[in-house]
Each structure stands twice: as C-alpha cells, then as structure tokens.
Amino acid sequence: MQHKDCPCLQPFRFHCIPKDEDMRMAWIKSINRKDLKFKPSSKSLVCSLHFLDGRPTNQNPIPVVNMGMTRTQKSPVLATSKKYKRRKVEAERNTMESDTGSESAIIKTFYSTTQTSGNTLSARLSGKTLKSDQTLDNSVCVKVETDEWYNTAAGFYSASAKLEQVQGDEIHSDCNKQDGFNLIHEQTGCLRLDQDYTKQAGFTTECVKSEQTECEVMHQDVTRQACVNYVCVNTKTTINSNANTAHDELHSVCGKKKQSLNPNTDRIYITTNSFKSVCGKAKQDINTDTVNENTFRTANDHNSLCGKRIWTYHSATPDILNVQTAHSSGSRSCSLLPNMMTVYSADQHLPIPINSSLHANESACTSNVKTDVSKEADDRLLLQSWYALPSENHIHTIERRVIDDTTSSLNSKSNLSQNITESQSNGMPLSVSFNMEEFAVTPEVNSNLAAESVESSGIFVEIFIERNKRKSEIYQPTYPSPKRVRCQGSSRGIVQPRMPSARDNAVTRTDCIDLKSAKIKLDAEGVRVKKVKRMKEAKTQEKVTTDFSLQERNHASCMNKEPRDNDHFLYCGECNKDFKGDCPAHGPYNYIQDKEVPEGDPLKADHTLPDCLDIKSSKIVGAGLGVFSKVALESRIMFGPYEGDIITVNQKSGYCWQVYKEGKASHFVDAQNKATSNWMRYVNCAMKEADKNIVAFQYKGGIYYCTLKPISSGEELLVWYGDEFARELGLIRDDNLCSYSSKSSGHLKTRTKKHTGERQLKRELCGETFKQSGHLTDHMRIHTEERPFKCEVCGEAFKQSGHLKDHMRIHAEERPYKCEVCGYAFKMSRHLTRHVKKHTGER
Numbered sequence: 001m002q003h004k005d006c007p008c009l010q011p012f013r014f015h016c017i018p019k020d021e022d023m024r025m026a027w028i029k030s031i032n033r034k035d036l037k038f039k040p041s042s043k044s045l046v047c048s049l050h051f052l053d054g055r056p057t058n059q060n061p062i063p064v065v066n067m068g069m070t071r072t073q074k075s076p077v078l079a080t081s082k083k084y085k086r087r088k089v090e091a092e093r094n095t096m097e098s099d100t101g102s103e104s105a106i107i108k109t110f111y112s113t114t115q116t117s118g119n120t121l122s123a124r125l126s127g128k129t130l131k132s133d134q135t136l137d138n139s140v141c142v143k144v145e146t147d148e149w150y151n152t153a154a155g156f157y158s159a160s161a162k163l164e165q166v167q168g169d170e171i172h173s174d175c176n177k178q179d180g181f182n183l184i185h186e187q188t189g190c191l192r193l194d195q196d197y198t199k200q201a202g203f204t205t206e207c208v209k210s211e212q213t214e215c216e217v218m219h220q221d222v223t224r225q226a227c228v229n230y231v232c233v234n235t236k237t238t239i240n241s242n243a244n245t246a247h248d249e250l251h252s253v254c255g256k257k258k259q260s261l262n263p264n265t266d267r268i269y270i271t272t273n274s275f276k277s278v279c280g281k282a283k284q285d286i287n288t289d290t291v292n293e294n295t296f297r298t299a300n301d302h303n304s305l306c307g308k309r310i311w312t313y314h315s316a317t318p319d320i321l322n323v324q325t326a327h328s329s330g331s332r333s334c335s336l337l338p339n340m341m342t343v344y345s346a347d348q349h350l351p352i353p354i355n356s357s358l359h360a361n362e363s364a365c366t367s368n369v370k371t372d373v374s375k376e377a378d379d380r381l382l383l384q385s386w387y388a389l390p391s392e393n394h395i396h397t398i399e400r401r402v403i404d405d406t407t408s409s410l411n412s413k414s415n416l417s418q419n420i421t422e423s424q425s426n427g428m429p430l431s432v433s434f435n436m437e438e439f440a441v442t443p444e445v446n447s448n449l450a451a452e453s454v455e456s457s458g459i460f461v462e463i464f465i466e467r468n469k470r471k472s473e474i475y476q477p478t479y480p481s482p483k484r485v486r487c488q489g490s491s492r493g494i495v496q497p498r499m500p501s502a503r504d505n506a507v508t509r510t511d512c513i514d515l516k517s518a519k520i521k522l523d524a525e526g527v528r529v530k531k532v533k534r535m536k537e538a539k540t541q542e543k544v545t546t547d548f549s550l551q552e553r554n555h556a557s558c559m560n561k562e563p564r565d566n567d568h569f570l571y572c573g574e575c576n577k578d579f580k581g582d583c584p585a586h587g588p589y590n591y592i593q594d595k596e597v598p599e600g601d602p603l604k605a606d607h608t609l610p611d612c613l614d615i616k617s618s619k620i621v622g623a624g625l626g627v628f629s630k631v632a633l634e635s636r637i638m639f640g641p642y643e644g645d646i647i648t649v650n651q652k653s654g655y656c657w658q659v660y661k662e663g664k665a666s667h668f669v670d671a672q673n674k675a676t677s678n679w680m681r682y683v684n685c686a687m688k689e690a691d692k693n694i695v696a697f698q699y700k701g702g703i704y705y706c707t708l709k710p711i712s713s714g715e716e717l718l719v720w721y722g723d724e725f726a727r728e729l730g731l732i733r734d735d736n737l738c739s740y741s742s743k744s745s746g747h748l749k750t751r752t753k754k755h756t757g758e759r760q761l762k763r764e765l766c767g768e769t770f771k772q773s774g775h776l777t778d779h780m781r782i783h784t785e786e787r788p789f790k791c792e793v794c795g796e797a798f799k800q801s802g803h804l805k806d807h808m809r810i811h812a813e814e815r816p817y818k819c820e821v822c823g824y825a826f827k828m829s830r831h832l833t834r835h836v837k838k839h840t841g842e843r
C-alpha cells in the first residue's frame with residue numbers, strides 16, 4: 001500500500017473503514033478525503049506508511065515513527081526495550097493489582113505538568129462540555145506551550161500541551177515569554193484576551209496573536225515559523241445575531257492547514273476547526289457542531305506535538321454519552337499515556353468510580369498477555385503499546401457496548417463498568433481509547449448516538465492521559481496512593497501516579513524529541529509564580545563522591561567545546577558540521593531519553609540511566625566509574641542534555657561542562673551533585689580524541705552526547721572532554737613529548753603545563769621558554785604594562801617581585817652588596833656591578 005493510498009491522511013492513525021458503502025463515504029468525507037472514489041482494499045488500514053491490516057510482524061514491522069524524516073530500521077535498543085517492556089508489563093500488572101484499592105481518580109479538568117528530567121509533555125484536557133447557550137462566553141483553547149530554560153528548550157523541544165475547554169468564568173492564564181530560548185504562554189482573562197507574543201530568534205520562533213473581546217467575533221491569527229515547535233491557539237467564538245458571518249481562519253502551524261470558524265451559520269454556532277500542527281505530523285481537529293439549539297457537540301481530535309496524539313472525542317450534551325478519549329500513539333517518544341479513566345455524571349459531575357484496573361489503559365491492554373507470549377502475541381502487545389490495535393470482534397464489542405449503553409439509558413455506572421469488564425473478560429485486549437476514537441470518527445454512529453442520546457441519562461466517560469509522577473521502580477517498587485492535585489478552577493482533582501510506561505527509554509526521532517518540560521511553579525491559587533532565578537551562584541556543597549575514589553578531583557579545567565556563535569543548529573559528528581535540520585548525508589538522530597526519576601531523588605544521576613546502559617568501573621585505570629553499553633548501539637543515537645547545577649564559577653569538580661551563549665562563555669553545568677545531575681556525569685574521557693565513540697555538542701544551551709560510531713555491547717562510552725581538560729588529565733602531550741609519569745597528579749599537572757599552549761604563546765612573542773608556569777607568568781609581564789608589585793613607601797610599581805625587593809633596600813639601611821676590592825657596600829647589586837668596573841677599568 002502506498003502512503004498516498006492511505007485513506008485518513010492522518011499519520012499513525014488506525015481506522016476501520018466502514019463496510020457499508022454509505023457509511024464509508026460518510027467516513028471518507030469526515031476525514032476530509034477529497035477523492036470520494038477512494039476504495040480501500042482492506043477493512044483495516046493504517047496509514048502509517050505501509051502498515052497494513054493492523055498486526056505487526058517481522059515482515060510488517062511497526063514503522064519507526066517518522067517525523068517527516070527517513071524511515072529507519074528497528075534499532076537494537078528497541079529490541080531490548082521490547083524485553084524490557086515485557087518485564088514491565090508484569091511489574092505493572094503486579095502494581096496494578098496492589099493498587100486496585102486506591103481511590104478512583106476523578107477530575108473535572110485534567111492537569112498535568114511534567115516534573116522530573118526527561119519529561120516532555122503535559123496535557124491538559126478539560127472535559128467540561130459546552131452547551132450552545134454557553135458558547136458566547138466560552139472558549140475553546142488549545143494551548144501548547146513550549147517552555148523554559150535552556151535544558152528544556154535545548155535539543156528537541158519539549159512542549160507542554162494544554163488543551164482547555166473553559167467555561168466562561170474560568171480563568172485563562174496569561175502569556176509571557178521568557179528569556180533564552182524559552183517561551184511561556186499564559187493567558188489571563190477568558191473574556192478579555194489580548195495577546196501578542198513574539199518569540200525569539202532561531203527556529204523556535206513563534207508568533208501568536210489573539211484578540212478577543214467580549215461579544216465580538218474573535219479574530220485570531222496564528223502564524224508560525226519553523227517546524228519544530230508549538231502551537232498556541234485560542235479560539236473564542238460568540239453567538240451574536242448581529243454579527244456578520246465572519247469567517248475567521250486560523251492559519252496554523254507549518255502552514256499545513258487552517259482553522260475555520262463560521263460562527264453565524266443557521267443561527268447556531270457551528271465551527272469546524274482543524275489544525276494541522278507541529279512538524280507537519282500532528283493534526284489537531286476541533287469540530288464543534290450543533291445539532292440543535294440545545295445540543296452542542298464537539299469532537300476534538302488532538303494529535304498533539306511531536307507525533308504524540310491525543311485523540312479526543314467529545315460529545316457534549318448532558319444527555320449524550322460523552323466519550324472523551326485521549327490516547328498517545330505513534331511516537332516512540334510518546335510520553336502520554338492514557339492512564340486514567342473517569343466516569344462521572346454529566347449533570348452533577350459526580351464521580352463514579354469505575355473498575356480501577358482500567359486506570360492505566362496500557363496496562364489494561366496488556367494485562368491479558370502472559371509472560372510466555374508467543375511471538376505473534378508479543379508483536380501484538382508491542383503494537384498495542386504504540387497503536388491501538390483492535391480486532392474486528394473487539395471493535396464490534398466496543399461499538400455494541402457504546403450503542404447499547406446509549407440506547408438503553410446509560411444511567412447506571414455499574415452498567416458501564418460492567419460493560420467494560422465484559423470487554424476485558426472476553427479475552428480481548430482492551431483498548432478503550434482506540435475504540436472510543438474509532439467510534440468517534442464514524443459520523444453515522446455519532447449521529448445515532450446524538451439521536452438516541454435524548455433518552456440516555458448522560459454518563460461521561462473520560463480517559464485522561466497523564467505523563468509523569470512515575471516512580472522509578474528501581475528503588476520504588478510500589479506506587480503511592482494517588483496524589484491529590486487541585487486544579488485551577490476545579491473543586492476536585494486527583495492525578496493518578498503514572499505507571500511506568502513500556503515506552504520508557506524508547507528511541508525517538510530527533511525533530512520532535514521532547515526534553516524536560518518547564519518546572520512551573522504555581523502558588524496556592526495555582527497562579528504561575530514569576531521566574532525563578534536561574535543562574536545560581538556557585539555554592540559550596542558537599543562533594544558527592546562515587547563509590548570509586550578518583551585520583552584527583554580538583555580539576556582546574558572543565559569539559560569544553562569550541563564555542564560557536566549559534567547553537568541552534570544540530571551538529572553532525574560525522575561531518576563535523578552544523579545543520580539546520582538533519583544532516584543531509586547522515587540523516588536524523590535517534591534519541592534515548594533519560595529515565596525519569598521523582599523529584600528530590602538523591603541518586604538521580606544513577607537512576608536516570610537508560611536501560612540500555614550500565615554504570616560500572618571504568619576500563620581506564622584510575623578513572624573511577626564509567627558508562628557502558630549493554631547492547632549494541634548504532635551510530636547517531638543521542639542522549640542528553642547533560643544535567644547538573646548551573647553555576648557561573650567553575651567549581652573545578654571535574655564534572656563541569658562549559659556552556660556558551662552567542663559564542664561567549666556563559667555558565668557551567670556542574671554534575672558534581674548526584675541529586676541534580678544525570679547519568680551523563682559518569683561518561684569518561686577517551687584516552688585519545690580519535691578513540692572517542694560519542695561526541696559532545698551544545699545544542700540550544702544544552703550539552704548532548706551522540707554516538708559517533710556503532711558501539712558494541714559491553715563497550716564503554718567515551719567522549720572527548722576538550723583539549724584543555726584532556727591535558728590536565730595527562731591525556732595530551734604536545735610537542736617535546738616527555739614520558740614523564742607520576743603518581744602525584746599535582747606533579748603531573750605541573751609537568752603537563754610544560755606542554756601547554758601558554759608556552760607556544762610566549763615563543764611567538766620573544767622566543768624565550770620557561771620550565772615553570774610561574775616563571776612564564778612573570779616573564780609575560782615584560783610584554784605587558786602590568787606592574788602588580790608596588791612599593792608601600794614611595795608608591796613605585798614593578799613588574800616583578802624581585803625588582804620590588806631590590807627597590808625596598810633604597811628605603812632601608814641595609815647594604816648587602818660589598819666590593820671585595822675596597823670594601824664599599826651598596827644597597828643594590830647593579831650599583832656594585834657599576835662600581836667594580838672602576839677597579840677593573842672596564843667600561
């Protein structure tokens with residue numbers, strides 16, 4: 001199947017094409033497929049390249065998520081990750097079992113901010129439904145934030161996505177942008193919104209302008225530049241009988257698609273917003289449809305950033321079965337997991353607990369699979385991790401369930417739970433979100449629902465996605481009770497701790513890699529606290545030593561790369577060049593994320609280590625610990641950014657990377673402290689630069705490591721710290737190489753300095769050489785006007801301390817220089833020299 005044959009035009013989306021000709025046509029229309037003659041060859045199609053008919057096999061592998069780049073083979077890392085996943089499924093299941101007693105997670109608005117390192121995306125979905133009479137004051141906001149601080153902005157932008165459907169009285173945040181590469185959007189005032197953002201240079205630029213005034217048709221203009229980051233769209237629509245038939249178009253991200261608002265049709269507000277967003281991949285649809293005066297229906301399909309998809313179906317009347325699903329799929333970097341399922345009544349918003357085993361969709365999907373799964377089942381399992389994979393029966397089950405539920409008055413929570421449980425117990429892996437979504441894209445079914453919903457009592461099913469709060473099972477085998485999180489504008493809110501994902505340590509593509517999200521501070525009211533001071537002055541802290549003691553810790557030098565004027569381009573180690581996108585010769589990077597750890601983990605550095613790596617004693621004698629690969633790693637795998645404390649003064653810890661801004665030294669990232677750093681602190685320096693197998697480079701303020709060549713299993717990862725540090729470690733010996741060796745690094749240091757560039761500099765000036773750096777320093781003053789040695793009696797200043805010493809004798813009575821011929825004594829040696837010449841007749 002050719003990609004062009006894909007019916008849905010939406011990557012990574014699985015569809016079951018209706019068999020019935022009419023339904024099929026309607027479906028094709030609903031997905032905006034222009035050529036209605038399109039006849040799919042199979043019942044089930046996935047448009048993700050050639051991914052046909054659902055089930056992955058070796059011949060029909062799950063495509064590596066293709067963010068508009070080239071397609072790559074499954075990497076060995078992924079293979080290991082598969083095993084890892086299987087193990088995790090077990091762990092998750094156990095945990096789930098132990099967690100079933102926990103409180104149901106019910107929130108009206110879902111809010112998730114990512115927390116620890118490696119976090120990526122936070123999504124906010126508000127399930128608040130809009131009624132037609134509320135539209136005037138309500139907004140549909142889709143807010144995608146990219147954020148803060150270099151380590152977030154660095155690399156492949158992290159993004160926080162917030163999707164909000166907000167009631168009129170709810171407050172939007174305001175918009176602020178931040179320094180550096182960063183951007184924070186906040187919106188204030190739902191009814192009155194006036195925003196004007198411009199964002200900084202580089203390809204992270206964004207321009208968003210939204211204006212919104214009460215009772216006026218909103219105008220929005222969203223333009224966006226380069227293809228990496230964000231969308232910020234605010235939609236406010238009004239019903240205004242006097243309003244002209246405004247047709248506002250939101251030209252959104254990447255110029256892919258537009259959003260149209262047609263607020264005055266049929267006296268009922270109908271909008272169809274369709275955003276194609278980020279990277280040309282993500283698509284976001286907001287369809288707002290009004291069936292009649294009293295019925296307001298929205299269908300949101302948010303395929304959010306970076307190949308992460310949030311599929312949402314939102315059918316929103318109190319008396320319609322409202323299914324809102326959120327599902328992440330497609331990208332190996334997916335960080336969103338549907339892990340919460342909430343049922344509540346539409347009218348009262350009362351929480352209705354549901355079978356807690358459904359809280360984590362992924363777990364639910366896989367919990368039927370035994371450890372000794374067959375290859376096929378394993379593939380299926382894997383697929384389910386990335387894609388929702390329904391079987392025909394299963395679809396049928398779900399559709400039947402939903403329809404049955406709707407038609408037979410879904411007023412009992414037990415009904416629903418029972419249905420869900422039924423679906424589970426029929427042996428089919430349950431993939432709720434998929435099926436909900438599948439269900440949602442079938443307009444006929446929707447219509448049925450809408451029509452039949454009048455009799456239904458209105459039960460909302462929401463599946464929320466949440467990223468984060470994951471505990472590393474390494475040291476936290478069980479999960480705590482759900483943590484209560486008060487959401488702004490919401491009276492209740494619990495966010496379930498996220499179960500570890502089978503996608504952990506997944507390999508992702510570079511252009512959409514998510515890094516750490518902003519650590520946003522909220523005050524008691526949930527209002528964003530102003531910027532935290534970013535640059536920390538170096539503070540003395542307890543040195544955290546590794547289990548292995550290193551020979552010498554006090555390094556004057558730090559790890560350093562040649563400064564570049566602009567670190568907004570990706571560096572290709574093979575070409576030794578920067579590129580504004582992927583290297584045309586070597587293609588995109590794959591990215592392995594750090595493992596996430598909870599905030600405050602004192603051993604964060606160790607626990608962030610991806611599964612494919614190991615920390616153990618280095619093969620380099622005296623180097624302490626090092627990082628080894630547990631599997632074969634291919635070239636162009638990227639890690640990072642290097643984490644640590646941001647300091648402005650080099651602490652000489654031996655763990656500092658120098659960071660530049662606009663070509664000038666800006667600050668250091670010091671990974672001395674294990675609680676604030678990541679595993680990258682353990683990577684040692686190669687003995688020769690040519691021996692390095694990973695290359696370090698700065699990208700958007702962060703230091704990244706990338707494999708430069710294939711690394712075999714068991715091999716140590718070695719980077720080059722830069723010449724200066726390497727010299728200090730005795731790894732570089734310049735010309736006049738000596739074979740000096742010493743047990744004392746202090747001696748070695750002195751010795752090494754003999755080979756430093758300082759000596760070369762001096763030679764260029766006067767040709768004189770010195771053995772000791774102190775002598776050289778003294779000597780260099782000859783070439784400068786610096787006179788640091790000042791006489792306290794008369795104020796005369798000297799370049800060298802010896803000269804001052806001589807001078808001081810002028811002010812003293814001491815005459816140490818005595819003529820051996822006549823016995824006359826002098827204060828200065830040069831006076832004696834001059835005098836002696838009188839005796840010898842020498843001129």
Ligand SMILES: C[S@@+](CC[C@H](N)C(=O)[O-])C[C@H]1O[C@@H](n2cnc3c(N)ncnc32)[C@H](O)[C@@H]1O
Binds near residue numbers: 553623687729
């Ligand atoms: C960033 S740390 C690397 C991790 C360190 N091995 C550990 O155990 O914590 C840098 C320190 O490791 C040691 N080191 C790294 N590469 C080395 C090498 N090639 N030879 C000697 N020591 C090395 C030096 O002490 C250096 O200051």
